[in-house]
Amino acid sequence: MTLQMLLFLVLALVAIASALGMLISRNAIYSALFLVLNFATVAVFFLLLNAPFIAVAQVSVYTGAIMVLFLFVIMLLGAERAGQIQAIQWQRPLAITLAVILLLEAGYILLGQRGVIPPTTAQIPEGFGSPAQVGTDLFKSYLLPFEITSVLLLVAMVGAIVLTKGEKK
């Protein structure tokens, strides 16, 4: 077993365990902290897949900004333990059944593709996934989507302010 394989298995175990921890913990704060751990391990996967820029963006945007916002709202509302009682009795067993069906279906398709997907080459182009490469592609091939994204962020910013602004007396 190679070092990369060992690293993958350990990290995959941490990622799945933290995702399950997010799912089953009763306190929403613990859920958010488990999700931070999950995002951090996924960032390491991005590093393993030669995507250093995306990995750093993952840590700074997801684990940094987004999860801090989540924790902030949970603590602000005091909503750590909201929503414990199930209103519909059969909802949980049905949800678990559907999730197992989804997992089996996707796993079946994946195992069917196992021999079909050829292995990739070990060598990669110089500077693959580096910030310079991402920037070049972003401003050459994806200039219009990039500009639209800036408008989207502006709309989100204005929308958040308008939504949380108090009612006019």
Next chain:
Amino acid sequence: MLPVYYYLGLAIILFTIGALGVLIRRNAIVIFMSVELMLNAANLAFVAYARYWQSMNGQIFVFFIMTVAAAEVAIGLALIVTIFRTKASIDVDQISTLKG
């Protein structure tokens, strides 16, 4: 690089856990976090295939997904705060009316 289906398998498992979270949790914020988990699983599949085909397009897509996720979180949490103000609850079973 490890075979691409290792990463795909992990992405499938994370996506399923996220979908399960959306279905069984009642707390609106935890449901929202499960949606983020699903987006992240999709990102993992994108980056795995970007490495597989040695093409930057997958990584650029992940960049855009992250931006959309950030905008979505900003709006979604603002909505949750507004709902909490009017209903004093973020239990999704209790938010059953469209009137404020």
